[in-house]
Amino acid sequence: MAAGRAWSLARGAVTGLVAIVLAASAVGGPATAQSEPPVAPPGREPSMGGGIEWVAHRDNPFRQGDDADFINSDLAFSGDYLVQGNYAGFSIWDIADPAAPALVSAVSCPGGQGDISTVGNLVLIAIDETMSDDSCAAGRVPETEENWEGLRVFDISDPAAPRYAAAVRTRCGGHTHTVVPDPASTDRVFVYMNAYSRGASLHCTGRNPLQIIEVPLAAPENAAIVSELDLFDDETAFGPEDRVAGGAETRSTTGCHDITAYPAKALAVAACRGDGLLLSIADPLNPVVLQRVRDPAVTFWHSGIFDNDATRIVFQDELGDGFINTCSPAYGTDRGADAVWAIQPEGLVKAGTYKLPREQSDLEKCVAHSGGLVPVPGRFIVAQAWLEGGVSVVDLTDPAAPVELAWFDRPSYGYSMDYTAGIWAVYPYRGYLYASDMYEGLDVLRLTDPLFADAARYDDTSLNPQTQPAFSWVWREAPVVPTAAEERAPLETLAVEPAELEPAETATVTVSLPAASLTAGETADVWWMPTQAVLATVTASADGALAPTEVNLPGPLVPGSYDLVVRGDASAPKLALASVVVAEHTAAPAADAAPETPDGGAWWLLVLIPFAIALAYHAALAVRRRRRTLR
Secondary structure (H helix, E strand, O other): OOOOHHHHHHOHHHHHHHHHHHOOOEOOOOOOOOOOOOOOOOOOOOEEEOOEEEEEEEEOOOOOOOOHHHOEEEEEEEOOEEEEEEOOEEEEEEOOOOOOOEEEEEEEOOOOOOEEEEEOOEEEEEOOOOEOOOOOOOOEOOOOOOOEOEEEEEEOOOOOOOEEEEEEEOOOOOOEEEEEEEOOEEEEEEEEEEOEOOOOOOOOOOOOOEEEEEEEOOOHHHOEEEEEEOOOOOOOOOOHHHOOOOOOOOOOOOEOOEEEEEHHHOEEEEEEEOEEEEEEOOOOOOOEEEEEEOOOOOOOEEEEEEOOOOOEEEEEEOHHHHOOEOOOHHHOOOOOOEEEEEEEOOEEEEEEEEOOOOOOOOOOOEOOOEEEEEOOOOOOEEEEEOEOOOEEEEEOOOOOOOEEEEEEEOOOOOOOOOOOOOEEEEEEEOOEEEEEEOOOEEEEEEEOOHHHHHHHHOOOOEEEOOEOOOOOOHHHOOOOOOOOHHHHOOOEEOEEEOOEEOOEOOEEEEEEEOOOOOOOOOEEEEEEOOOOEEEEEEEOOOOOOEEEEEEEEOOOEOOEEEEEEEEEOOOOOOOEEEEEEEOOOOOOOOOOOOOEOOOOOEHHHHHHHHHHHHHHHHHHHHHHHHHHHHO
């Protein structure tokens, strides 16, 4: 959100008071989880279409009427927890059951829009309000006076009692920030502080450089700025003189509003008010500009999203800073819209645009805002917030002909909010969409079209929307099982009962794995390798075991040895292997046939031989007695 600081200055005294009253304590306790379908207030029932289900709603725990000091902002995810930023601090939700989000804590710590991210047990919050100091009790002060703004770090090892762990002052604070992993170490991350000057200020003047903070995960108190660079110079930064006649009143580039990193591709996309950039982050401490782009239709380069292959980018234009309704015929189809750009060797090439197809009331604020990639194989689908225009799920695979697949849209309040309003951001996570509504709270949505089956299955372990993950759908391809004995020996043994079968048209066996064989809670498939077919899809238990599971083996089952494999989505490419043996068929003896001895002889020999021996013995004994008598 590009809301001006002038508005914030008028709210300074109130912000300071709230910080003092609530201090840094958690307000509210764990909420009772309820999974009843959400019910909207009369007159506020949302419009939905295209295969979307409204699963849950939770009220904004900070809200105080229409006071803009308490609106929600962005989201981040860590395991079963969702962290929601707010102008007054942040809240933590337990989303283990998406239909029943439970409020774990709400921490009062004002400082602007509260752009949020998570790294393990740490929560990072960018502060873009000039505060009296770095504490949660600080009050808002004018930019022209001595002030503090930058990055706050909280430890949420106990989500019910977050602990303020560190703070780092930066030149212009952070309107947003981006977490970039260190490719050389998992012990630290880098944080790009995205900010820009917007008027008279003691510290934040001119063009703001990109400041990079190192955060040691085990010692966040040692976080510090480790690099600083300007992505522009006077020639490459957009200025008023660069505007095109008849085009948009594009903002001057005084820094970047948002950077989305794609670490798996060593790339990042930067939206910098008047310019769009493609960056190399192969060296995260020294990002390099690969390509620059401008567009006379764009007023404010707000954010960007890669497709999964990093061949295209969709940029958002935040025309009007979120304070007007651009979703009306007055602004056409290419203003305040999405623009898709193809990444070509010769540069970024504009390939198409998308604008919310539903006209909104001028009582509402509507413009392209924050969203994320929906992980559907082979498609470029994004879920995106449009403020009071709601949520739009759009297929950009053919950028020249984008198609809206689903939507969720609340009606207007019946009057125009003094500040901005509506859904700030929406992101896919573990098969659901989570939407942050500024005033209303948190909404959970589910895409019901079979097209999203693979997206629904994806088991995310964490998500920071400005750090885009690379999606891979391992379950779509059969496992590769080694044939050499020395390569098969190290594989985990899959227990199967019975392990030996008679020839048959089909058979049922039970498979299982002990604890720690799989990743806790992951989805796993049982594969029948002769036909490379999935026989069952199961969920690993909390201890990583696979509970006894019956599967039907397809036939015909002829004599031989067959591989049965279990592979988990998260633990792949690790495999658990069993060999099912179908024995040679042994014919049953005929009913009137004489039973045979173990060596194949007739049964009568067993009787005749002992009888003959006994007869010979007695005959010999009789002969011996007769000889004695004759003597």
